[in-house]
Amino acid sequence: MNRFLSNVTSKIDAKGRVSVPSVFRSVLIQRNIQELYCFQDFVFPAISAGGPDLLDRFERQIAAEDPFSPEANEMSLLIHGGGVFIKLDSEGRMMVTDFIRDFTGIVSEVTFVGRADHFQLWHPPAFAEVQAAAREGRRLRGTRPTV
Template identity: 75%
Template sequence: MNRFLSNATNRIDAKGRVSVPAPFRSVLAQRDIQELYCLQDLVFPAISVGGPELLERYERQIACVDPFSPEANQMSLLVHGGGVYMRLDSEGRLMVTDFIRSFTGITTEVAFVGRSDHFQLWHPQAFHEAQRIAREGRALTGVRPM
């Protein structure tokens, strides 16, 4: 498996750490991702987590516009000002920092959500609500799962 798929909810321990699900750690290892780029998602109340290529993807988008334009400045503010680097500890846990908590509302549990080339950290109820809304939106447009 070389993609982040599915979702899982894990409890935050007394020291503020959460275990990253084994399938997600496996993808990180397979892709040799040591340092995680974490970004406040541009749409959802979630933290997007991936390797350096996730940051590079956003930087390529920024590079396509005039570097002095409002669009480039706004994107840089979100991508660079709303991002941090993090690492897993030796046991595959991630520290749930104020950066994560304040943006997502996460308190005691974290929903890990696969997004193909990266994964996201969500407050579990917010994830289930966003997923419900997405399903309803697909049903309203007449698009049904295959």
């Protein structure tokens, strides 16, 4: 499987590192992703993480706009000004930096959430709340995902 699926909650160690779940690491290996591009999500209090192709996708969108347009400037502000590269160590751990903590509210645990071509880092209670609200919204509309 070459998609990021499911969700896993992991503890942050005393040095501020967290192990990327093995199911996500296997996708990173299959995609030959050595360094994670991470940015502050546009909608949720989460950090989105993926390979350089994720950054490339946004930069193509920016390049398609007039470089002086408000749209291009806003997108660059979010993608470049709200993004960093993070390397995994040899054991598949990443540092949970202030960049991540300040935006998400993450303290001692991280919930990794698969989003198909990338994954997100969430404060566990925030993820549970947003996921429950999404499920309830689907229920109220009478729509259920097809299996």
